[in-house]
Amino acid sequence: MINVIGLGYIGLPTALMLAKNGSKVIGTDNNADLVRKLQKGFITFEEAGLSKLFEEASLAGITFENHYVPADYYLVAVPTPYDKDSKKVNPKYLVEAIKGLLEVCKKGSVVIIESTISPKTIDVFVRPFINEHNINKHDNIEIVHAPERIIPGNMIYELENNSRTIGCDSKEIGERVKKIYASFCKGEIIITDIRTAEMTKVVENTYRDINIAFANELAKICRHDNMDVYEIIKIANKHPRVNILSPGPGVGGHCISVDPWFLVGDYPGLANIILAARKINDSMPEFVLYRMAQIMEKHRIKNVNKVGLYGLTYKENVDDIRESPTLQLIGNMKNHLAYGARCFDPFVKINIVENQMQNFDEFVDECEMIVIMVAHGHILENMDKLADKIILDTRNVCTCGNLYKL
Ligand code: SAJ
Secondary structure, eight states: OEEEEOOSTTHHHHHHHHHHTTOOEEEEOSOHHHHHHHHTTOOSSOOTTHHHHHHHHHHTTOEEESSOOOOSEEEEOOOOOBOTTTOOBOOHHHHHHHHHHHTTOOTTOEEEEOSOOOTTHIIIIIHHHHHHHHHHHOOOOEEEEOOOOOOTTSHHHHHHHSOEEEEESSHHHHHHHHHHHHTTOOSOEEEEOHHHHHHHHHHHHHHHHHHHHHHHHHHHHHHHTTOOHHHHHHHHTTSTTOOOOOOOSOOOSSSTTTHHHHHHHHSTTTOHHHHHHHHHHHTHHHHHHHHHHHHHHHTTOOOGGGEEEEOOSSSTTOOOOTTOHHHHHHHHHHHTTOOOOEEEOTTOOSOOSTTEESOHHHHHHHOSEEEEOOOOHHHHHTGGGGTTSEEEETTSOOOSSEEEEO
């Protein structure tokens, strides 16, 4: 029996996938509303294929609870935020979950941590509790780190097809846990030690952050001298050993904009390129604001009320707004005392910012200038409606209107 703890963006799809593929699964979350919703048969966020997977897992017998249950395996997928001042991982939810499950666990239970953590988090914050428990109760609880790797928007496919890392203290435990993942994962499953698994995960997201920062820095350089950054990246990427990602309005989400800070916090003075990349990516919403001001001045748009921000989520075709560049930009506008820009996002159905509109056609009608912050499929399908607008396209997806780019 597997008790999946934390039924968010990672825990829920993983719990469903395990249940669908033959494991007996109970999902646990401390958010009572969320559990009630799942118990009533509703999914709690939008993701391609999630509803179907939910139906299949329900038929297979998955259940949801508000408390931890005795289990052979625990799969912990709780949030691991970073402390904004120290830049270090904040393990409070992880520690809470570990303490809670130790109160009910069976002898020999294996605790698999999927949450992203910085190197040594398990040794420093988790292992002491497990060791103490094992000494007092002779329970032989084992710890494993199997960091999640799935990308929002393509989670179900990636759960089944990505390669996985299993960090553990012994080969025997690694092989047991590998069998569980192999029930649904067709990718290669690599067994290693816990610290390597912790570091590898953070390295993967940091690599992407640095690559995007390079693209963003190129965008600024090219803007300075009026060169086409997209054309330059396209041609450079024809080189067999070059693969530059795309510039954009900033890096959001709960992973790439967060994990590199763990390395900066833990290795100050050593993590230099990583820190520079974070600063460049964090500067992009302000750069978009600067481009907006240039374009508004050129077209004599005096009233911010005539400007619309399209997209509030951190990236296309997801409903996740965590660390969203658009929300950062709105924050920056407030700091510059610029209020009143309109906003629209087809995935954000409750109003979370001022002047957010829920009707796309009215949003377009009200705006002289539209800033494409997120390239949702929705805007690609409705591009013709923007034909007579001034457009700042931060995602390089638009071909019509009076068009400006980053
Ligand atoms: N972005 C760009 N330019 C690009 C690609 C992305 O500006 O060329 C922006 C996006 O718009 C977004 C941010 O970066 O704001 C991050 O988006 P993403 O699609 O690159 O990644 P995430 O955060 O959705 O998911 C990442 C993935 N990690 C890697 O690709 C190395 C995913 O596999 C991880 O599971 C996830 O982080 C995580 O949870 O760690």
